[in-house]
Amino acid sequence: MASRLTRIDAPGLCAGLPGRQVGMQIGYKLVAEGFGPQELIRQAVRAEEAGFDFVEISDHYHPWLDDQGHSPFAWTVLGAIAAKTTRLRLATGVTCPSGRYHPAIIAQAAATLAIVSDNRFTLGVGAGERLNEHVVGQGFPSVRGRHERFREALEIIRLLWQGGYQSYEGKHLQLEDARVFDLPDRLPEIAVAVSGPASVKIATELGDGLFATEPKAELVEAYTAGGGTGPRYAEVPVAWAPDADAAAQAAWTTSRWAVTGWKVMAELPNPVNFEAASATVTVDDVRKQFACGPDPETHVEAAKPYAEAGFDHLVLMNAGPDPDGFLDFFTKELQPRLRSLG
Numbered sequence: 001m002a003s004r005l006t007r008i009d010a011p012g013l014c015a016g017l018p019g020r021q022v023g024m025q026i027g028y029k030l031v032a033e034g035f036g037p038q039e040l041i042r043q044a045v046r047a048e049e050a051g052f053d054f055v056e057i058s059d060h061y062h063p064w065l066d067d068q069g070h071s072p073f074a075w076t077v078l079g080a081i082a083a084k085t086t087r088l089r090l091a092t093g094v095t096c097p098s099g100r101y102h103p104a105i106i107a108q109a110a111a112t113l114a115i116v117s118d119n120r121f122t123l124g125v126g127a128g129e130r131l132n133e134h135v136v137g138q139g140f141p142s143v144r145g146r147h148e149r150f151r152e153a154l155e156i157i158r159l160l161w162q163g164g165y166q167s168y169e170g171k172h173l174q175l176e177d178a179r180v181f182d183l184p185d186r187l188p189e190i191a192v193a194v195s196g197p198a199s200v201k202i203a204t205e206l207g208d209g210l211f212a213t214e215p216k217a218e219l220v221e222a223y224t225a226g227g228g229t230g231p232r233y234a235e236v237p238v239a240w241a242p243d244a245d246a247a248a249q250a251a252w253t254t255s256r257w258a259v260t261g262w263k264v265m266a267e268l269p270n271p272v273n274f275e276a277a278s279a280t281v282t283v284d285d286v287r288k289q290f291a292c293g294p295d296p297e298t299h300v301e302a303a304k305p306y307a308e309a310g311f312d313h314l315v316l317m318n319a320g321p322d323p324d325g326f327l328d329f330f331t332k333e334l335q336p337r338l339r340s341l342g
Helices: 037-050 074-084 103-116 130-136 143-160 197-206 217-225 244-260 271-277 283-289 296-309 323-339
Strands: 025-030 054-057 089-092 121-125 166-169 174-178 189-193 209-212 232-239 313-318
Touching: 025 037, 025 323, 037 054, 037 074, 037 323, 054 074, 074 089, 074 103, 103 121, 103 143, 103 174, 121 143, 121 209, 143 166, 143 174, 143 189, 143 197, 189 197, 197 209, 197 217, 209 217, 217 296, 232 244, 232 296, 244 271, 244 283, 296 313, 296 323, 313 323
Parallel strands: 025 054, 025 313, 054 089, 089 121, 121 189, 189 209, 209 232, 232 313
Antiparallel strands: 166 174
16 A cells, blocks of 8 residues: 655656746647547647647547547557657647546556657646546546546656556555556656646646646636746637638637536536537637637737736647648747747
């Protein structure tokens, strides 16, 4: 039986990592619900060429809507991207290590990916959504139960990353004589998805960074007040097209679920439920949440609240109809303006 773990301080887990990027870092969201695995790999290679610092991929079992039509295994896609890129950093956005995955598997997967990517990987983690975690038939816990399981999962990952054979006996999760044999020279950073005080506490105690989807300064302030010093990731919803109306329509078609909010998004089990929940969402509703169209200033204005809130890693989540057009737009017009926010 293992002792309860609080925090492991290992080489490479602090904010002063060798090679840590400074200034505003810009990432590209690989929307795994909207594209197949080969296309996601292609987009990642193009993102590196376009000048993005990193890519972040959603780790889902189901898409949000049937119209999206995809949901490949994120870890296979990331391994292929690591082999096809040289500079681009990689992140999950985010993986739940306490539901359909056991944390021992994620500890092994993240360690392997860190090695094959030459230490370019960040493990983004969260407490999970019913959409993906219910598929293994073990139910879906309450918010409090999810946070308890999530904390135990991170403790197990940290324990295994110490090396050697390890066991753990928690309220929800157990580990028996497990060892991750291949550990990288520098362990991956863990960026913890947060939405309020409970998850921020987990981030400060067991994480190396912060991950959020809303420009709430209070999340960053609570994180830093609790001693957090790591990178702070946030997703910025945008939709590029040569025409603003076309951009908004594309965002509505694939991403209207995003307007429903986390209390809905965390609880519904299947795409058909999100179809029903977003039935009354209009294109105008989507315009209020997504920066739509070809004007770079529109996109910069959407990113500013995140920068002002204290986030230093901005992930552009493009819901427009033309990924290559958006990547060219980033290179030619958007990149220098976003860099200036840092």
